[in-house]
Amino acid sequence: HGVVRFFAQRGIKLGDPQAKLIADPATRADPGVVYQEIRERGPLVKGRVAYLTVDHGLIFDLLRSDDFRTVVVGGNLPGPLKVIERHTRSGALHPLAPPSLLSVEPPSHTRYRKLVSSVFTARAVNTMRDDVQRVADTLLDELVASGATTVDIVPAYCAKLPVAVISDILGVPESEQKRVLEFGELAAPSLDVGLTWPQFREVETGLQGFDAWLSDHIAELRKNPGDDLMSQLISASEDGVFLNDRELRATAGLVLAAGFETTVNLLGSGIDLLVRHPDQLARLQNDPSLWSTAVDEMLRLESPVQMTARVARKDLELAGKHLEPGSLVVCVLAGGNRDPKVFENPDRFDVGRANAGKHLSFSGGRHFCLGAALARAESEVALRTLFDRFPHLTTVGTGTRRDTRVLHGYSSLPVSLGEPA
Ligand code: HEM
Numbered sequence: 001h002g003v004v005r006f007f008a009q010r011g012i013k014l015g016d017p018q019a020k021l022i023a024d025p026a027t028r029a030d031p032g033v034v035y036q037e038i039r040e041r042g043p044l045v046k047g048r049v050a051y052l053t054v055d056h057g058l059i060f061d062l063l064r065s066d067d068f069r070t071v072v073v074g075g076n077l078p079g080p081l082k083v084i085e086r087h088t089r090s091g092a093l094h095p096l097a098p099p100s101l102l103s104v105e106p107p108s109h110t111r112y113r114k115l116v117s118s119v120f121t122a123r124a125v126n127t128m129r130d131d132v133q134r135v136a137d138t139l140l141d142e143l144v145a146s147g148a149t150t151v152d153i154v155p156a157y158c159a160k161l162p163v164a165v166i167s168d169i170l171g172v173p174e175s176e177q178k179r180v181l182e183f184g185e186l187a188a189p190s191l192d193v194g195l196t197w198p199q200f201r202e203v204e205t206g207l208q209g210f211d212a213w214l215s216d217h218i219a220e221l222r223k224n225p226g227d228d229l230m231s232q233l234i235s236a237s238e239d240g241v242f243l244n245d246r247e248l249r250a251t252a253g254l255v256l257a258a259g260f261e262t263t264v265n266l267l268g269s270g271i272d273l274l275v276r277h278p279d280q281l282a283r284l285q286n287d288p289s290l291w292s293t294a295v296d297e298m299l300r301l302e303s304p305v306q307m308t309a310r311v312a313r314k315d316l317e318l319a320g321k322h323l324e325p326g327s328l329v330v331c332v333l334a335g336g337n338r339d340p341k342v343f344e345n346p347d348r349f350d351v352g353r354a355n356a357g358k359h360l361s362f363s364g365g366r367h368f369c370l371g372a373a374l375a376r377a378e379s380e381v382a383l384r385t386l387f388d389r390f391p392h393l394t395t396v397g398t399g400t401r402r403d404t405r406v407l408h409g410y411s412s413l414p415v416s417l418g419e420p421a
Contacts, residue, residue: 265409
């Protein structure tokens with residue numbers, strides 16, 4: 001197994017919680033077992049390459065601390081992880097390399113974030129909510145018309161909605177949507193760690209393809225702007241300074257990678273949770289006002305981004321340990337989401353959980369997910385519409401988990417639609 005070899009070559013034993021988390025395929029379906037093991041060892045655990053934490057309070061504070069910065073591919077990764085830098089060899093923009101939002105800190109981050117937020121407004125999200133509703137209705141009409149009773153709901157539904165939304169944002173014409181979907185599928189694991197070589201190569205192909213396509217697309221939008229957010233971003237400026245081509249491509253690339261598989265995974269995991277908990281589905285059917293809490297509860301239990309990492313900028317003390325500059329701390333968001341100090345009965349799925357929104361699945365601090373409001377709206381509409389139309393939907397078999405470690409979800413989830421409402 002490529003990942004096991006990756007660690008073995010670097011002298012990292014599988015007993016190390018960090019290696020287990022990343023390399024052990026047995027933990028992919030239920031990583032909670034490893035998170036529990038880390039929790040029992042204390043709030044901050046030293047692994048061979050990085051520190052690890054599943055402590056909600058520690059993660060919350062760390063993400064807001066100026067003593068740490070985000071990981072930069074090609075920049076500040078510790079020795080054994082330098083291999084990830086192969087990603088940048090092709091010269092294609094990587095979502096974790098400058099000038100992407102996720103890889104820069106103030107003052108650049110402040111400027112980019114302000115410009116992107118100026119087009120990513122609450123009004124824009126509301127318009128997109130209507131679009132999602134339309135796409136969801138159309139997709140389900142097509143499923144009914146096809147007469148199919150069993151479908152793989154991930155490609156048939158979960159993947160199509162986020163792609164439609166991202167295409168809307170980026171101004172991708174309908175005829176090009178299939179290509180963007182292909183780039184997204186290949187490039188999405190760029191946010192993952194411990195990829196095997198074939199996965200590396202696929203990611204690189206996706207990033208290169210998308211980058212080349214974007215250059216032409218941005219040139220086209222400069223000539224013929226549409227009413228999409230990308231066209232607006234091209235003409236947005238602060239103190240007379242516009243984003244240059246590289247910055248625009250980096251932003252679009254990040255939106256593709258950050259907004260694509262994350263939402264697909266949340267939808268797949270959400271469907272699975274509801275089918276496995278008919279009592280909770282019944283609560284939603286009786287009281288649809290619970291849907292927005294339910295989506296947060298799904299985010300909490302099945303965090304589509306299981307972990308993120310930060311790098312210490314200087315010598316510092318953290319949870320009783322001394323960290324040197326450059327130390328890597330893996331913040332296991334999904335582990336923090338099950339911290340019993342914050343969430344009562346943390347493994348229980350409760351669509352009415354009062355503090356479900358306290359999850360860490362959108363990270364925190366200045367890099368807090370820019371698409372959070374959109375992702376929440378999109379998921380609520382997608383899931384509510386699916387279960388309104390097919391209240392008796394059930395899963396068939398167990399589905400197939402994605403072979404990724406940071407990203408978490410199903411690549412395939414066959415369902416039986418049941419009698420339509
Ligand atoms: C950042 C999760 C959907 C755009 C992030 C981060 C997380 C995350 C954890 C921060 C990573 C870190 O701090 O290291 C998610 C989840 C989603 C989702 C779970 C869906 C369920 C979206 C969507 C978009 C989006 C739909 C846009 C269309 C972004 C951007 C950033 C980001 C631009 C970088 C923000 C910055 O660095 O300032 N997301 N995301 N995300 N996300 Fe999302």
